[in-house]
Amino acid sequence: ITARSLSCLGQSAYFQFDYERAEELFEECLLLNQRSGSLSHAAITTLYLGHTAREQGNLDGALTRYREALRLSRELGDKVRIERELTAIATIHAAQGQMERAARQLAAATALRQSLGSNQHPLDRDAVADAEQATRDALGDDYPRIEAAGRATPLEQALADALDESA
Numbered sequence: 615i616t617a618r619s620l621s622c623l624g625q626s627a628y629f630q631f632d633y634e635r636a637e638e639l640f641e642e643c644l645l646l647n648q649r650s651g652s653l654s655h656a657a658i659t660t661l662y663l664g665h666t667a668r669e670q671g672n673l674d675g676a677l678t679r680y681r682e683a684l685r686l687s688r689e690l691g692d693k694v695r696i697e698r699e700l701t702a703i704a705t706i707h708a709a710q711g712q713m714e715r716a717a718r719q720l721a722a723a724t725a726l727r728q729s730l731g732s733n734q735h736p737l738d739r740d741a742v743a744d745a746e747q748a749t750r751d752a753l754g755d756d757y758p759r760i761e762a763a764g765r766a767t768p769l770e771q772a773l774a775d776a777l778d779e780s781a
Contacts, residue, residue, distance in 0.1 A: 617646035617655060621662070628666060637666045657686035657695055664702055665737065677706045681777055688773060696773070697726045701738055703776045708745035713752040714760055715775065716745055721764025722772035 624639035640663045647656040664679030680702045687695035704719035720742065727734060734742065750757050764772070773779075 617643045617650070617652070617659075620646065621655075621659060624659075624662060628662065628669075631669075633666050633670050637663065637670075640666060653686050653690055654692065657683045657690065657692070657699075660686065661695070661699060661702065664699075668702075668706065668741070673706050673709055677703065680706065684773065684776060693726060693730055694732060696769075697723050697730065697732070698735055698738060700726070700772060700776050701734075701742055705738075705741040705745040708748050713749045714756075717749040717753060717757060717760045718764035718767060719772060719776055720746055720749065721761040722767045722769070725765040725767075726769060726772075 620639050620643035624636045624643060627633075627636035627639060640659055644656060644659045644663065647659055660679050660683035664676045664683060667673075667675035667679055680699050684696065684699035684703065687699055700719055700723040704716045704723060707713075707719060708716035753760055767775075
């Protein structure tokens with residue numbers, strides 16, 4: 615069985631809410647991607663593993679996977695995937711109550727997406743809408759200032775924050 619087949623099967627299980635099976639399939643797919651040296655496919659599979667962990671309520675596991683995917687996409691220079699992974703990390707930070715950080719990261723991801731002329735991925739819309747609303751509610755009158763700062767943040771600085779490299 616090929617990595618592509620495993621990825622398709624994993625996505626099918628994910629969309630049927632069978633997250634345990636999806637995780638198994640994505641893990642096997644990731645192993646094949648790593649063995650073949652396909653960093654691009656490893657990055658997207660790792661992102662899917664992050665989504666799967668998030669759906670299972672494993673926020674720390676999701677954050678770890680999203681960061682792994684972001685490191686790979688950063689190495690590849692794939693800004694479209696970088697935007698998705700930065701967005702995903704921001705949703706976890708919001709869920710963990712790190713509202714200012716989440717708002718900055720969401721704004722940085724939005725600025726990147728707009729600079730690329732791309733649209734938000736359909737899989738990300740609900741989680742992003744929830745995170746944006748939560749950050750707005752939590753930050754109140756401070757939200758516009760924090761959002762503006764996030765939009766103005768250089769990409770490398772936003773990535774360092776998302777990857778906890780700035781600490």
